[in-house]
Amino acid sequence: MHVVHLAAEALPYVKVGGLADVLGSLPRALAAEGVRATVVLPRYRAIARALEPLGEVRYRFAGAERTARVWGDEAGGVQYRFLEVDPDWDAPYAPPEAERYLRFNLAVVAWLEGQAHDLVHAHDWHAAYAVRRAARPAVFTIHNLAFQGVLEPEAFARLTGEAPDAELLEGGRVNLMKGAILAARWVTTVSPRYAREIQTPEFGIGLEEVLRSVAPRLRGVLNGLDMDAWNPATDPHLPQRYDADHLERKRRNRVALLAVLRLDPGLPAVGAVTRLTWQKGFDLVLEVLPRILDLGVNFVLLGTGEAELERGFAEMARRYPRRVAFRAAFDEVRAHRIYGGADYFLMPSRYEPCGLAQMIAMRYGTPPIARATGGLADTVEDGVTGVLFEEASGEGVLAGVRRMLELEAEPLARAGMTRDFSWGPRAREYVRLYEEALR
Structure with a gap:
């Protein structure tokens, strides 16, 4: 054929x-x-x-x-x-x-x-x-x-x-x-x-x-997902490579990521790699970001898009220099290091036909916090490999982050790394x- x-x-x-x-x-x-x-x-x-x-x-x-x-x-x-x-x-x-x-x-x-x-x-x-x-x-x-x-x-x-x-x-x-x-x-x-x-x-x-x-x-x-291109055991961009049997090595990537970004080394990191558009829902994150930080996390964002959102996250990074890191660029190396170094991965999309980022995050043992829509709901198993939230709102995002922090992350990370997202x-x-x- x-x-x-x-x-x-x-x-x-x-x-x-x-x-x-x-x-x-x-x-x-x-x-x-x-x-x-x-x-x-x-x-x-x-x-x-x-x-x-x-x-x-x-x-x-x-x-x-x-x-x-x-x-x-x-x-x-x-x-x-x-x-x-x-x-x-x-x-x-x-x-x-x-x-x-x-x-x-x-x-x-x-x-x-x-x-x-x-x-x-x-x-x-x-x-x-x-x-x-x-x-x-x-x-x-x-x-x-x-x-x-x-x-x-x-x-x-x-x-x-x-x-x-x-x-x-x-x-x-x-x-x-x-x-x-x-x-x-x-x-x-x-x-x-x-x-x-x-x-x-x-x-x-x-x-x-x-x-x-x-x-x-x-x-x-x-x-x-291209399982060879996205593989934490062989990824040349990570300071420390790892697999599901050696998740303790992943923590070294978080230490390296937070050190480079000069964020609080004593707190876990919520990461995101995205386009800053209405579809992706990061205006909702911006609404409640100070309250997310109050839960005891750092926030790391890589992405470009709507000028108003870029300005908003840049202002948050200035206001919270030890808790928020934002870069308005496409940076492949930093993207890999966020997938491998963050503790959780945020995807608050209003709609998402499929999405690859949540699959990459699970592949890297970084449980997603995602809205229950489209391909996110088809790939993230709520409470098993990540957390799904229903409401496309700032309160929905906040509830998703809060619920993730109440769960034990390592079992979710291991479960996500076992899923087969290959073609x-x-x-x-x-x-x-x-x-x-x-x-």
């Missing part, structure tokens, strides 16, 4: 969010199950890796014939192809976003016509239009329903040469994700609970009725979906 994946980002070439982790790991896991995988991405200027020129493909866009240069590479036994539709396209999600990804989709459809393949697997709205136009059956995965690819009908018709029909229109505008949901043989999300949540008004973001209409072919498949079982579930789609 040959499956072609279409996406906006993938490791090891370009990464903005968790989608890149999935497209870096899932195709390799599928290859281990005997599925040939090719991943197709836009050719961004930010891709520094040397690529092999493979020719050109012609396609029609905005009423004119266009040419896209095709580049190739291989990583981890997986073929990668890059279509250069705009030489000035620096990185994923740069404006004009809808126009650029429509152009990419049209080039992909033209390129697919010359390729021997069995099935298309498109990821999020950036690859949604190809689901409608591809000649082969398609699986469409919703990684985050909040971003749907919406544009005006006049612009869509001008760019694609297609008059939008009822399957594309939602509220008078073209909705590319809706079109893919209705056209795909299977629609998947990245956790079973999120597949149920998005069929409700609270989480459906206007598409709940559409999703309920395809419920018999809607499936939640939990994302996996193998998830890849086998996708293989079954592919087989059903082809039938």
Whole structure:
């Protein structure tokens, strides 16, 4: 079976969010199950890796014939192809976003016509239009329903040469994700609970009725974790490596982390590595952070995002220099050291399609304190590997931290480290979906 994946980002070439982790790991896991995988991405200027020129493909866009240069590479036994539709396209999600990804989709459809393949697997709205136009059956995965690819009908018709029909229109505008949901043989999300949540008004973001209409072919498949890349026994970024049988070594990582950050060495640390957005719920943490500190913990936060939240946490770090550490940056080394050095890991998301951070935290013996939503509820076992709280509020966060401090942390840490979050079982579930789609 040959499956072609279409996406906006993938490791090891370009990464903005968790989608890149999935497209870096899932195709390799599928290859281990005997599925040939090719991943197709836009050719961004930010891709520094040397690529092999493979020719050109012609396609029609905005009423004119266009040419896209095709580049190739291989990583981890997986073929990668890059279509250069705009030489000035620096990185994923740069404006004009809808126009650029429509152009990419049209080039992909033209390129697919010359390729021997069995099935298309498109990821999020950036690859949604190809689901409608591809000649082969398609699986469409919703990684985050909040971003749907919406544009005006006049612009869509001008760019694609297609008059939008009822399957594309939602509220008078073209909705590319809706079109893919209705056209795909299977629609998947990245956790079973999120597949149920998005069929409700609270989480459906206007598409709940559409999703309920395809419920018999809607499936939640939990994302996996690269267990080799995230392994405290071999992690080169940790001052002290450890495993579930040597958790006492983990404490040395906390000592080192707190020493570097100049925080109180006598108190446990609540850590977080995140994007500072409304979805992630850290405005709720900011509301009650002084009261969290009153419970007798340090707080360590690494992440960037909304300017107001960055300013708020920077002010907290100034106000409590021995208790709060905040860095507004992406720092891979510090991220690993927070996972390995914190005592607890905080994830107060308002919604979370899957989430990888809680899996990493459990892998590192750092029990999560998480809101019971989406993939967090599917992976964190309340009172066994971490703590779940229900209410998306400052009081909910505070109650979650308080409850964690009442529990004995070491049994939770050991239990979390024994859980298998690897891609193998998830890849086998996708293989079954592919087989059903082809039938």
